[in-house]
Amino acid sequence: MFLAGSERLAAEKPQWRELVGRVDGELATMRKGAEIDPAILARIMKVDPFDLENVLRALAGDESDLSERQRVVCPSCRTPNDADRYAKQLAGEGESRCTGCDEPLPSGLPRSTVFVLEVDPPPAPEPPRGNVPI
Numbered sequence: 672m673f674l675a676g677s678e679r680l681a682a683e684k685p686q687w688r689e690l691v692g693r694v695d696g697e698l699a700t701m702r703k704g705a706e707i708d709p710a711i712l713a714r715i716m717k718v719d720p721f722d723l724e725n726v727l728r729a730l731a732g733d734e735s736d737l738s739e740r741q742r743v744v745c746p747s748c749r750t751p752n753d754a755d756r757y758a759k760q761l762a763g764e765g766e767s768r769c770t771g772c773d774e775p776l777p778s779g780l781p782r783s784t785v786f787v788l789e790v791d792p793p794p795a796p797e798p799p800r801g802n803v804p805i
């Protein structure tokens with residue numbers, strides 16, 4: 672599998688093996704820094720969002736390959752903003768602006784969990800030799 676943590680998780684929790692394998696395959700197609708919303712990925716993969724979030728959380732827990740972050744979504748432009756920065760700015764300066772559109776973010780925005788891929792995906796397979804146009 673792509674992530675070392677996936678191998679370990681699949682070995683520890685045989686009931687998750689198939690889902691872990693599928694999640695690992697999805698992660699292998701993403702770029703470093705990609706933000707994974709478990710609800711959206713669950714819809715794409717047609718799996719239970721709670722199971723998926725548990726798998727992602729377990730992968731984020733013991734490896735630095737994936738990290739768990741909290742986001743608040745800007746109601747104007749839908750840009751996800753860092754929830755800790757938002758809370759700190761609201762408490763300190765009384766205002767937090769969206770990093771996407773620079774509008775002030777209203778207080779009381781709900782937090783959502785995302786998982787961020789922290790490693791580069793595996794290299795693409797070598798192109799087949801022979802038949803290469805010169």
Ligand SMILES: [Zn+2]
Nearest residue numbers: 745748769772
């Ligand atoms: Zn915005």
